Amino acid sequence: MFEIHNCAPQFIQQLINGVALGGLYALIALGYTMVYGIIELINFAHGDVYTLGSFISLSILGLIPLATISNPTVLGLIALAVIILAALLCGIIGVLIERLAYRRLRNAPRLAPLITAIGVSLILENIMQIWKGNSEVSFPQFLPDHWHQIGGVRFDDRSLMVVVVSLVCMILLNFFVFHTKLGKAMRATAQDRDAAQLMGINVNSTIAWTFFIGSALAGVAGFISGMYYGTTFFLNGYQAGLKAFTAAVLGGIGNITGAMLGGFVIGIIETMTSGCISDQWSEVAVFAILILTLVFRPSGLLGQQLPEKV
C-alpha cells in the first residue's frame, strides 16, 4: 500500500521522465494561462485542442508514404513540417472557437463563457470520437530512435525531442510576448482592455492572436505526445488538460513563466511520486502540493499578473 521505495539510484532517470512529462504539461499550460491572462476565461476546451493536435498530426502523417523514406534528414524535416502544420491548424481552430463561442460572451456573466467552454470541450471530444473511434490509435514511429547513455542514465531521442521542442517553444513565446509589438499589445490588453482599446489597440484581433498562439502550442504538444507515447486517444486531453490547468494555477494563472515552471513542477512531482511511492499516490501528491501552495501563496508560485489597481 504505502511504502517508500529506495529510488535514489534512479533519481536522475526519474528526473528525465519527469522533465519530459513536465514539458508536455507546460506547453499545454501556456494556452490556459495566456487565455486566462487576457480574458479571465478558463478555457476548458484547451485540453481537447491538444488531443486534436495529435489527431491532426496523425492524419497528415497518414498522407505521407513514410515506409518508403529512409533518409533520417528527410524524416526529420517531415516531422518539423508536421509540427508546423499541426500548430497552424490547431491555432486556426482555436481562433474559430474564440470567434464562434466566446467572443459574444465576452461581457456576459462569468458563468456563461465557462459553461460554453465545457460545451466546446464536449463537442470536440465527440467529434474526435466519431473521427478516430474510441480506442487507442497508434501513432507511426517513423523517426529513428537512438539511445544515449551518460553514466548510469539512459534516455532516447524521443524524450530528448519532447524537452527540446517544449523549451524552444517557450523561448520563442517569451521572445514574442516581451519583445514584439503584438506581444506588447497582448500585455496591454491583459492589463486593461478598455485603456488598451483607447490607445488604438485592436482588442479583438489581439485576443484572437492569443487564442491562436495558445492553441498552436497545444497542437505542438499533441504531435510530440503522439511521438513520445506512440499512441493517442480521444479522451487524452481531459486528463492532460486537468494537469496542465493545475500547472497554470500552481505557477500563478495568467503568468507565462509561472505556467512553464508549474508544468515542470507537476511533471516532476508526478513522476517522483510514482517512482518512489506508488502510481496511485501520484495524483494525491500533485493536488496536495497544489492546495498547500495555494494556502500559503494564494496567487501561485510566481503570482498572478493581474491588472495593477491604483
Place this chain on the structure above:
Amino acid sequence: MLRNIGAPRTASAALLVLAFALAGCSGSGSGSNATSNGTAGASAGGNAAGGTVIKIGADLPISGADASDGVPTKLGVELAIIDANKQNLVPGFTLQTDILDDAVNGVHNPSQGAKNVQSFASDDAVLGIVGPFNSNVAKAEIPLTNSLGIALISPATTNPDLTKGPKALELRTTNPQTITFFRVCATDDIQGPVGADYAYNDRHLRKAYLIDDNETYGRGVADAWGAQFISDGGTVLSHDHITKGQQDFHALLTRAAGAAPDVVFYGGVTANGGGLIRKQMSESGIGNVAYFGADGVRNDQFLTDAGATADNVYATVAAVNASTIPAAKQFLTDYQTQFNQPVGSYSAAGYTAAMVLIKAIGLASKADGGKMPTRAEVLSQLRSIKSFQSIMGPFAFDANGDTTNKIISIWGAQKDKWVFLTQRKFAAK
C-alpha cells in the same frame, strides 16, 4: 468594470442549454445503442418458421479498446442464435439476440452494465442474458440478476469471488441461496497459477515484478499469479497498481527496471494500459524482460498498442483453444464463413454460453408443453443440466454456477499475432 449584460444574455442562455444537452448525451450516449423495443443491434438469424420471439440478451463491451475482445465474443453469440434457429432448438419460437454495449468512452463500465441488465429485464421476451466480459461489470450485474431472477451466463469473467466464498454471497444479497450467475470459463484461482507455473517451470523465470490495473479482475489475477510464483520458488519483487486513464508508465517502469526483474506480470485489460506498458518497458530499459499477462491482454488491441514490442510476451486464457477440439471444427468454419473475422479468445465461449442458455430454454419450453417458459423455469433447467455437449467439451454447472470444464490455454505473442503454445485441463472440484 462596467459590463454589458443586455444583448448576449439570450445567446448565452441558448448555449447553456446546448452545453447541458451535450453533457447529457456524452454521459449515456456512447454506452449503448439500444432502443426501448430492443430491436436495434438485434440479429435474427436462421430460417426457422416464425412464431413468438424469444430474445437472448447479450451484454458485452463492443466499442473502444475492449471491442477487440467483446466483438469476437458477440459474434460467437450471434452464430449460436443462427445455428439454434436452423436446428429449431426451441420448437415454435424464433430466437433473436438483443445486444447492448457496456463500454462507455471505449472502456467497459459497471454502471452501464447494470443499466443494460435492467433494460433486458424490462423486456418480457428476454429469457436470459449472455455476458458480461469483465469481472467488475459482473459485480455490478449479479445483485440485479439475483433479485430480478434472470439467468446471466458469462463467457469470460474469471474472478473467483463472483461465484465462490463469502464475497459471492455478498453479491447474492436478495436470494443468497439462488444461483443466477453462471460461467463457461475457468477462474483466476486456476488461471493465475497456471501462468505462474508456466513462467517458472517452462520459461525458467525467477524474479517477477507485478503490476495490475486495480480492477476486480486485474488485482485478483495478479494476486493469484504472484502467490503461485512464490510457492514455486520464485521471488516477487514488488506489486504495483496503476490508476485508470493513465498513459505514462515511464516512472513506474523505471522503478521496475531498478529492481532488475526477469519477468513483468501485468494483471488487467489492454484498455487500461496493458499494451502501453509493454511498449514503455523498452523505453525504460527493460525491453528484453519477459512480459506475462492473462486473458485481459490476449487480444488484437494489445498487438496494436505494443507494436514491435509484442514479443517475448505470454498470456493465459481461461478457456480451451477451440481449434484443438474436434467438436468445434464446424463452429470455426461457420464463424469464418459467416463473419470472415478472426476468432477471439472467447468466441467459442460466447457460442457455448448462448447455446447452453438456449438448451435450457428449449427444455423449459418442452416441460411446459411448448409454451413460452418463464425466466425461473429457464434458471432451474440451467441448474439441473447434467452434461451439456458443447464445442468446448462436455460440462455442467457446479453448485456455485461455475463450469466443470476447466481448461487454461497459454499463448505467446509474435509481433502481429498470437500463437497457441499449450493448454492444461483441470478436474472439477
